[in-house]
Amino acid sequence: MQRALLAGILIGSLCAVIGIYVVLKGMSFMGAGISHAAFGGVALGFLLKVNPILSSIFFCVASGLGIAYLSKKSRIKEDTTIGIFFASTMALGILIFGFLKGVNVDLFGYLFGNILAVTLNDLYLTLLVEGFVFFFILFYYKELLLLVLDQEMAEVSGIPVPLVYYLLVCFISLTIVTSIKVVGIVLVSALIIIPSAAALQISNNFKRALITAIIFGVSSSIGGLILSYFLDTPSGATIVLFATIIFLITSLLTSKKRD
Amino acid sequence: MENTLNKSLYDVEFISVSFSYQDLEVLEDVSLRVKKGEFLAVIGPNGAGKTTLLKLILGLLKPTSGQVLVFGKNINDHPSIRKRIGYVPQMNKIDYSFPINVEDFVLTGRYATIGPGRLPKENDRSAVMETLEKTGLQSLKTKQIGKLSGGQRQRIMIARALINNPDMLILDEPTTAVDPKNSESLYELLLALHQQGITILTVSHDIGVIAQYVDTIACVNRKVFVHDRPENGISDETLTEMYGREAAFFHHGFIPHIVVRRSSPVHYCSGETAEEDENHHKS
Numbered sequence: 001m002q003r004a005l006l007a008g009i010l011i012g013s014l015c016a017v018i019g020i021y022v023v024l025k026g027m028s029f030m031g032a033g034i035s036h037a038a039f040g041g042v043a044l045g046f047l048l049k050v051n052p053i054l055s056s057i058f059f060c061v062a063s064g065l066g067i068a069y070l071s072k073k074s075r076i077k078e079d080t081t082i083g084i085f086f087a088s089t090m091a092l093g094i095l096i097f098g099f100l101k102g103v104n105v106d107l108f109g110y111l112f113g114n115i116l117a118v119t120l121n122d123l124y125l126t127l128l129v130e131g132f133v134f135f136f137i138l139f140y141y142k143e144l145l146l147l148v149l150d151q152e153m154a155e156v157s158g159i160p161v162p163l164v165y166y167l168l169v170c171f172i173s174l175t176i177v178t179s180i181k182v183v184g185i186v187l188v189s190a191l192i193i194i195p196s197a198a199a200l201q202i203s204n205n206f207k208r209a210l211i212t213a214i215i216f217g218v219s220s221s222i223g224g225l226i227l228s229y230f231l232d233t234p235s236g237a238t239i240v241l242f243a244t245i246i247f248l249i250t251s252l253l254t255s256k257k258r259d
Numbered sequence: 260m261e262n263t264l265n266k267s268l269y270d271v272e273f274i275s276v277s278f279s280y281q282d283l284e285v286l287e288d289v290s291l292r293v294k295k296g297e298f299l300a301v302i303g304p305n306g307a308g309k310t311t312l313l314k315l316i317l318g319l320l321k322p323t324s325g326q327v328l329v330f331g332k333n334i335n336d337h338p339s340i341r342k343r344i345g346y347v348p349q350m351n352k353i354d355y356s357f358p359i360n361v362e363d364f365v366l367t368g369r370y371a372t373i374g375p376g377r378l379p380k381e382n383d384r385s386a387v388m389e390t391l392e393k394t395g396l397q398s399l400k401t402k403q404i405g406k407l408s409g410g411q412r413q414r415i416m417i418a419r420a421l422i423n424n425p426d427m428l429i430l431d432e433p434t435t436a437v438d439p440k441n442s443e444s445l446y447e448l449l450l451a452l453h454q455q456g457i458t459i460l461t462v463s464h465d466i467g468v469i470a471q472y473v474d475t476i477a478c479v480n481r482k483v484f485v486h487d488r489p490e491n492g493i494s495d496e497t498l499t500e501m502y503g504r505e506a507a508f509f510h511h512g513f514i515p516h517i518v519v520r521r522s523s524p525v526h527y528c529s530g531e532t533a534e535e536d537e538n539h540h541k542s
Contacts, residue, residue: 024354024357075281139375139376140375140376142367142370142373142375142379143370143375145359145367146367146370148357149353149354149357149359149364149367150348150352150353150367152319152348152352153346153348153367153419154370155319156317156318156319156341156344156346156371157341157368157370157371158338158341158342158371159370159371200358203358204358204360204403205358205359205360205363205403206357206358206359206363208358209358
């Protein structure tokens with residue numbers, strides 16, 4: 001349980017921080033697309049007999065970069081590109097798992113989260129990814145802010161926009177893969193989006209939005225985990241519902257202000 | 260603050276520049292020169308290449324053929340030029356629900372000079388304060404940008420563009436979403452900057468008003484033709500020639516609007532008729 005709570009805190013904060021950029025830049029659908037690609041990534045891991053988390057990292061990063069690159073270079077709209085990756089990687093995963101009938105795979109756990117299966121190695125990996133993400137966000141703090149606020153101005157200012165953008169996509173992919181054990185493939189994009197969306201409703205300042213998102217993300221994780229432990233429900237779903245309740249509360253608070 | 264090795268008389272030079280976007284030729288063999296300290300208006304029908312022209316100057320696009328020089332150099336090879344240019348994009352490009360206040364928004368104009376891994380310093384903050392005072396935004400500095408009026412949003416864009424004391428200011432349709440009173444004060448500001456020697460390029464549809472302030476007018480319709488500002492203002496005939504279709508001024512209120520009629524067999528600045536222009540695009 002201690003490991004589970006620690007995982008929850010790390011994942012909650014990691015997803016929330018990345019989530020601010022995802023929501024402001026309108027990349028929510030891309031997040032969903034990359035997370036479904038993780039299904040294909042996990043399947044490949046089992047097929048090739050490597051750690052499924054490792055194979056997912058490569059597969060998701062490749063998918064994310066593939067989506068980003070194709071959207072810029074081809075005539076196809078971004079949401080179509082994402083839709084194609086979304087479905088085809090999922091289909092690949094389903095096919096591969098079909099072949100591997102004899103192998104004992106906790107599919108349900110990968111899809112919906114199994115917090116009790118979090119190992120010490122998983123925690124180390126999460127810590128490592130979180131370290132990289134926080135370093136990236138601090139180092140490129142201004143550049144990311146301007147990229148998300150006004151991409152054209154970022155380019156005009158001489159900021160290396162393609163580099164920063166592709167790095168952001170990589171870190172979104174890494175965040176998604178490391179969060180899968182806690183929240184599951186199906187709902188990980190919700191944990192990225194919902195606490196951040198709630199925080200943005202009540203923040204007038206970018207720094208405050210990041211901090212509030214972390215608070216909401218960690219609260220959702222811990223609250224959801226404790227609840228799922230007592231109610232014996234899948235951890236991912238419970239965490240996401242907790243986050244949704246927070247979002248509904250912030251919505252109510254802001255709509256009252258408007259009236 | 261400038262490079263004494265820059266001997267170019269011209270702040271902007273287009274040398275036989277063509278630009279195509281996929282199969283469509285947007286600009287054809289453009290040769291345009293903007294002198295230091297000139298005030299140039301860029302006009303023309305929508306979709307005819309005005310914004311592309313600006314993007315080529317800003318280094319956001321690369322020409323398909325030919326060369327674009329800014330302060331005598333290629334902007335992509337000399338990124339330090341960028342901080343000498345202040346850019347005011349079209350207002351509707353920003354999401355005003357972004358969690359940022361006026362002060363921090365104007366500060367983003369300094370990011371070009373600060374560089375990654377570094378925090379804004381005291382001189383950056385004081386540059387922001389100075390610019391806010393110059394543009395009359397002091398009292399609004401802690402307001403979130405979504406709570407500003409149209410005219411105020413226009414001013415934060417300008418403040419952001421002016422914060423590095425640029426040698427050249429480029430504006431893309433700065434008065435489109437702004438009421439006449441604020442338009443007038445904007446043009447007064449541009450005139451004051453012009454008198455300080457800043458080169459100004461502005462894309463505008465406010466041609467009747469801008470005709471009172473500019474030195475030259477560049478008419479863009481795939482090709483570019485430059486006219487000096489007509490002494491007696493712009494007549495309906497001149498307007499028609501510039502727009503390539505029958506066009507007239509329509510007055511209501513202070514700012515005259517341009518009304519363009521579709522059908523007439525008029526020649527463009529380029530000398531082509533409307534049919535020739537359409538055939539050009541079909542081939």
